[in-house]
Amino acid sequence: MYKRFNNDILNQLQDAPEGMKIGSTDVTSPTCADDIALLSQKENDAQILTNTVHEATKKDRFSINASKCELVNFRTTTKQLAIPTVKYNNTNIEVVSSAKHLGIERNATNTPDPPKPKLSKAEKEKLKAEEEARKAEEEAEARIKAEQEAKEQKQKEQEEEANRKKQENEEKKLRYKEMTDLNGLLYSNRDALQELHTERRKKAKWDRYMLCDGSPDPTNLGEINTYINLRLEDTAHDDVESVFKTSELDTALIQELEFLLEDTPPEEMPLEKKRQYEQTKEELQALIKKKMDAATFHLLEEATDRANPETFNLQFSSKSPDVCLSVWGNLSKNPRIKSFEFVEQGLTFEIPRVLCLSDCAIRVLDPKYDHYSPTCKSFYPRQKKKPEPIVEASEEQKEGEEKKEEEGQGDNAENEEAPEREPTDLLAALKELEEGPKDEDEEGEEKKEEVKEEEVVEYVDPPTPEPLEWEDFDEDEDVVDLRAHDILGGVFHFDLMTLPPQPNTLNKWVVTRLVDPPEIQYMDYVADYLSQIPKENTSPTQDQKRDEKPPIGITMKLPSDSLFSEEPVIARWDYKKRNWRQDGFSDLTYDEDNRIFSFKTGYFGMFALLQDSHLNMPFQSWELRPHKTNAAVLTIIAAIVEVEIEIKDALCCLSKPEDRPELDKIRNKWVTPKELTKLMKLAGINLFPAPDSSKYVSIQNKNALVTECAYEQMALLSSAIAFSWSKWNGEMETSDKVLFQGSEALEDEALLEDDWKVFLMTKKRAMKLQVTEFDETFSEDLAENTTFKSNLYNLMMSQCSEEAKERINGTSFQYVDCVEQILKATKVLSYS
Structure with a gap:
């Protein structure tokens, strides 16, 4: 009843003897904002408290209107008593049943109602019938409302499903069109390429047939x-x-x-x-x-005639583009000779005393080819063969199956004669009786909606090939695995041979003992430490010292056209088992600055220098950047070397590194991609993973179908679009998603970091992402104002400039094939 908060009046009301308490707690004057509620158990006390408030308003110079005050009467008895009267400033306060703004409401159970007159039996039945009718009407309304809501919900779901289906169908149509157009372009390029190669092969065959230089046709x-x-x-x-x-x-x-x-x-x-x-x-x-x-x-037969006038020994060297032959023949048997150097080949070998005193010759044959490794077991990759389980059913099982089939046929016949009655849904039948039969038009509309589905021809992706499994290398540890090592510089023969009898002059006669058959005779030589068990507490005699066979020391200059990025691995050929072995060598030293390699061997025979095939894998980064139409450069920063491969039309060449003289013969030499692959491998730069290289290198295990499609489409776009590696490709756990960077590049210059955008490619989609290489977390959110496409080619064509489109459309199929071969050979998406 008070319109302004006043702490003094509250204290005065609390100290008054009138009022109400609950236990020891005074509840005379609770407040709610700027209102006061006065509580009392007696009518007189309520009047006294009201007067106290009225006197306070005079002091406070504030007036309260009696019409704004309310009186709520609470009684705990059911007796009919007179309603009390409380006045404010001689004006009666209105009696109400509640004051909800103060949270006060009279409890109906505690407030007596006037007695109701008794109803007759007819009136009671009438009221009961009315109540049942009301309930039935409410239930009917609720049922109709629920049915209406269910119908609306179903209609809404159908519309959403129809919209979703429509959107999916539109995407399928668009993807089918885009993939069909892309495949048409790829197939037309392949057909043109196949026709070109067919004509080239026909012309080469005809030219070979018409060749009249005296050389035989190896195919005839x-x-x-x-x-x-x-x-x-x-x-x-x-x-x-x-x-x-x-x-x-x-x-x-x-x-x-x-x-x-x-x-x-x-x-x-x-x-x-x-x-x-x-x-x-x-x-x-x-x-x-x-x-x-x-x-x-x-040559050995003519050793005496060719003897060096100073040393009186045979010292011969001759070289051709394919082979170098050097022979030393021991004619003088000078025991003071310790070693000899073939200057032409840059090879020095030690001569043990036992050889200085014998009729022997040493040949070093250094061909540029290797005819032995292809006969080795580990030269070719060996794929694991999956065993095909063969299940042969026994006669008893077959008879049992036939009996089961006969029994099943008998049961089916009985079922056909006495078909089961379908269970009747009573609730559905009663509902149909109440609602009446369904309108035929509604049923027809529903059937039309169900039947009306647009048939869309969906593009069928080729199946993803299963990952291949390769057999493990199961030879002993001394045998070289040629799947993990490459031979550099070809092989070289270091052979010990018997010097044939030399001609002797007797008077006017020259007498020569004939050797039949006229073939070289190899001498057996195995170092003592490999063939004998040393005896304890024994000192060798003079004759034993003369017959000792120590290991042969060899010092050689590495081939000038082979790049060794680490210390070479020396191996010898086992003629019986047809493999390369690493045992039998000791005291290996490597002078990297002067490119000199030294070792000791317990055997004569054929040797080879090898290097790790995967020394430069995986790559640190890669970039394919266009120069102009039908020209681009592929840069690969490998583990040890940085390489640039120039691509122009149908040819390519190695342009960098420029500071390695070992590569002078192949640098800037324009060849086909296959030929470039061979030349770089032979020179010691192997950036071309083999099918089974994943056994030896930790790589990004990417879906083969996705990467193959990416290489094909990158090649189509490479005249105007640059591509590069992305760090997110290695952090993506799933193999079906390939990530890389891309950017339009019409100027022949390096791109800025901000120019690159990250692209995601899957089996069915390609999209430009909002994430960059500098973000800390990965997100597949699309870049602003972009949409996904069914392939990379259509995505780039929808975003690039008109000039870029002209370049791409003007790209020749031979250039596309050249880029595609290089990308597939290096496998940059998986090996970076």
């Missing part, structure tokens, strides 16, 4: 067999110069066969013809070896 079995037989029978031209000259032709014929085996499509190369070419190649290789041995024997 009659010609090549005649050529080989005539060479074997011709012993009059077994001198070194003649053999070198004819061996060049033999090597060219072998290379021609190797090219045909690689270049000819499988459908044009029957298995029988393939075996014929391989056999011819092996026969030519055997012919080269036989003729080199014949030339060496011819």
Whole structure:
């Protein structure tokens, strides 16, 4: 009843003897904001408290209107008593049932109601009927409302489903169109490329047929067999110069066969013809070896005539583009000779005392080819073969299955004769009786909605190939795994041979003891520490010292055209088991600055220098940047070297590094991608993972189908769009998502960091992401104002400029194929 908070009046009311208490707590004057409620148990006390408030308003100079005050009467008795009267400033305060703004409301259970008159039986039944009718009406209304809401909800869900289906169908249509257009472009390029190569092969075949230089056709079995037989029978031209000259032709014929085996499509190369070419190649290789041995024997027979006038020993060296032959023959038997150097080959070897006193010769044959490794077990990747389970059912099982089938047929016949009655849904039947049969139009509309589904032809992706599994290397630890090592600089023969009898002059006669057959005889030499068990407390005699066979020390200068990025691995060829072995070597030293490698060996034979095949894998980064139309450069920063490969039209070349003289012969040499791959591997830069390289390198295990499609589409766009590695590609756990950076690049200059954008490519989508290389967390949110496309090609074409589109559309299919081959050979998306 008070309109302004006043602490003094509250204290005065609390101290008054009138009022009300609950236990020991005074509740006379509770407040609510600026209102006061006066509580009392007696009518007189309520009047006294009201007067106290009225006197306080006079002091406070504030007036309260009696009409704004309310009186709520509470009684705990059911007796009918007179309603009390309380006045404020001689004005009666209105009696009300509640004062909700103060939280006061009279409890109906405690307030007596006037007695109700008794109802008759008819009135009671009438009221009951009315109540039941009201409830039935409410239930009907609720049911109708629920049905209406359910219908509206169903209609809403159908509309949402229809919109979703429509959107999906639109996406399917768009994807089908985009993928069909892309495949049409790829297929047209492949058809043009296939036609070009077919014509090239036809022309090469015709040119070979019309060639009249006297060389045999290695594909013509009659010609090549005649050529080989005539060479074997011709012993009059077994001198070194003649053999070198004819061996060049033999090597060219072998290379021609190797090219045909690689270049000819499988459908044009029957298995029988393939075996014929391989056999011819092996026969030519055997012919080269036989003729080199014949030339060496011819040289040894003339050792006395060719003896050095100072040392009185045979010292011969001769070199051709394919091979270098050096021979030292011991004619003087000078025990003071400790070593000899072949200057032409940059190789120095020690000569033990036992050899200084014997009729022996040492040959160093250094060909630029390796005909032995392909015969090794570990040369080719070996895929694991999955066993195919063969389940053979026994006769008893077959009879049991036949009986079950007969029993099943009998049961089906009985079921057809006495079909089961379908259970009747009573609730649904009663509901149908109440609501009446469904309108035929509604049923027809529902059926139309169900039937009306647009048939969309969906693009079918090719199946993802299963990851291949490879067999483990199961040889002993001394055997070299050629899947993990590359031979650099070719192989070299370090052979110990018996010096044939030299001619002697007797009066006017020259007497020579003939050797039959006229072939070189190899001498057995195995270092003592490898062939004998040392005896304790024994000192060697003078004769034993003379017959000692210590390991042979060899110091060689590394081949000038091979880049060794680490200390070479030396291995020897095991002729019996046909593999390379690392045992039998000691005291290995490597002078990297002068490129000199030294070691000691307990064996003579064939040796090779090897290097880790995956030394430069995985790559640190890569970038494919366009120069202009049909020209680009691929930069790969590998683990040790940084390489640039220039691509122009159908050819490519290695342009960097420029500071390595070992690469001078192949640098800026324009060749096909396959030829460049071979040249770089032979030179010691292997950036081309093999099918089983994942066994030896920790890589990003990416979906093969996604990466293959990415390489194809990058090649199509590479005249105007630059691509680069992304750190997010390595942090993406799933293999179906490939990430890289991309940017339009029309100027022939390096791009800024802000120019690059991150792209995500999956089997069905390609999109530009909002995330950058400098963000700390990855997000697949799309970049602003962009949408996803079904492939990378359409995505880039929808975002690039008109000038970029002109470049891309003007790209030749030969250039696209060249870029695609380089990307697929380096596998930058998986090996970076």
